Amino acid sequence: MDYQHLFEGGSWRTVLPIPIHLLLFATPAVILGHIATTPTSTLSTQTKQILSFPFLIGVIPLSMAFMCDQKILDILTSLFTYNVFIRFLEIIWLGPVLQGREAYISSRDFHIELWSCLRTFPKPAKEDTKTLKKGETKTYAKDRKFYHIIPLWFANYLICDVLGAWFVTFSAHDAKRVYEENTPLFFFIFAGVVVVMTSAFNILGYTLQLFYVLYYEGGSYSSEQWRELMENPIISTSITSLWAERWHRLLRSTWLAFPYRTTRNVLQKALGKPTKKTAAICSAVASFAVFIVSATMHEFFLYSNLDWPIYREFYMGGQMCYFLVQAALVAFEKVVGTSLRRRLPKSFTESLFALFLQWLWVVVCAFWLFHMFLLGYTTLGVQFNNPFHFFQPYILEYVRKTPAIHPFFGSLL
Structure with missing residues (x-):
């Protein structure tokens, strides 16, 4: 049998109904989760490795072999399978092999990992504090009901719906043309995409929170214990805080386990006796590894969902370049920022003007690199698969009747 088609990506893939598509992608994850959470007194590490091997090997090609008629869902399932692979690879193989x-x-630790992107799980205090004694766990007062989540969900829905109506008028050719010829309009597209992505991820976050609150907490929750999935990345004042704190934390626990901790631990063993300098080197390399994994994941999205000739000629390596430059900017920012804070007076570094300059630095860098990230996804046509489009027809009808604003829209209006 010729397996070459498995490496060609794109439109040859088998289209499945959405329920079957979701079931197919969830099955290996459930099986791997069961293997990982079974005590080694029942299944030895070696047995787990043997049992998990076909599922780890088989999970990645799923995104290259099957698709559904929702492009956004295809991207999400590609993200899911990629991270299922690296998380269970670390638990079942890398941890035992590299760390013994x-x-x-x-099951509890796995549950906490899955939900820590949104919810704080208190840990026993390691020492006495003003509010807790050593060993005590903070108690959160439940001050909200499940229905408090619903208006927040709808507010984000409205943002996605309104701005999505604007984006749907731009073809991939339009996006490229605006990038090359109309910098001001491309800047507004950049800002709009950031806002829409923030709201879209927060819709996902609020959906998950609503499920958790109803299923696990009986309908009430502590607002202090929950965070938004995306925390206003558009107001970031450093590239480091953008990626580490404000961008979505959906994959944070997975990437902390692998590649961050795995890379750091391997380096620490290789460098011998830990010092302040070697600890800094290990952390820097581990952070760089996170950007590599993120870049590989985004390359995988495009590779799985675009025809191979299009991906190879126009987009191969683009996401890798984007994230490598981001990693370099984070390193540059840390070095230069530390140096400037030592030399400049505290009255300046903590001023509103300094914060404005830091924010401007992030915006300029993000906008400068934005085309590298965006153009592949417009070719995929993700702008036409916005599931939040109740008001979209009415908005477009109004725009079509208002010629004065047509120059701010794409050719598909």
Whole structure:
């Protein structure tokens, strides 16, 4: 049998109904989760590795072999399978091989990992504090009901719907043309995409929170314990805080386990006795590894969903370049920022003007690199697969009747 088609990506893939598509992608994840959370007294590490091998090998080609009729869902399932692979690879294989630990994670720890992107899980205090004694766990007062989540969900829905009506008028050719010929309009597209992505991820976050609150907490929750999935990245004052704090934390626990901690631990062993300098080197390299994994994931999205000739000729390596430059900017920012803080007076570094300059630095860098990230996804046509479009027909009808604003829209109006 010729397996070459598995490496060609794009439109040859088998189209499945959405329920079957979701079931197919969820099955290996559920099986791997069951293997990982089974105590090693029941299944030895070696047995787990043997049982998990076909599922780890088989999970990645799923995105290259199957698709549904929703492009956004295809991207999400590509993201899901990629991270299922790296998380269970670390638990079942890399941890035991590189660190000598058992291939096991408790159900509770796994639950906390899955939900830590949104919810704070208190840990026992390591020492006495003003409010807690050593060993005590903070108690959160439940001050909200499940229905408080619903208006927040609809507010973000409205943002996606309104701005999505604007984006749907731009073809991939329009996006490229605006980037090359109309910098001011491209800047507004950049800002709009950031806002829409923030709201779209927050819709996902609020949906997950609503499920958790109803299923696990009986309909009430502590607002202090929950965060938004995306925390206003458009107001970031450093590239480091943009990626580490304000951008979505959906994959944070996975990438902390691998590649961050794995890379750091391997380097620490290789460099011998830990010092302040070697610790800094290990952390820097581990952070760089996170950007590599992120870049590879985004390359995988495009590779899986675009025809191979289009991906190879126009987009191969683009996401890798984007994230490598981001990693370099983070390193540059840390070095220069530390140096400037030592030399400049505190009255300046903590002033509103300094914060404005830091914000401007982030915006300029993000806008400068934005085309590298965007153009591949417009070729995929993600702007036409916005599931939040109740008001879209009415907005477009109004725009079509208002010629004065047509220059601010794409050719598909």
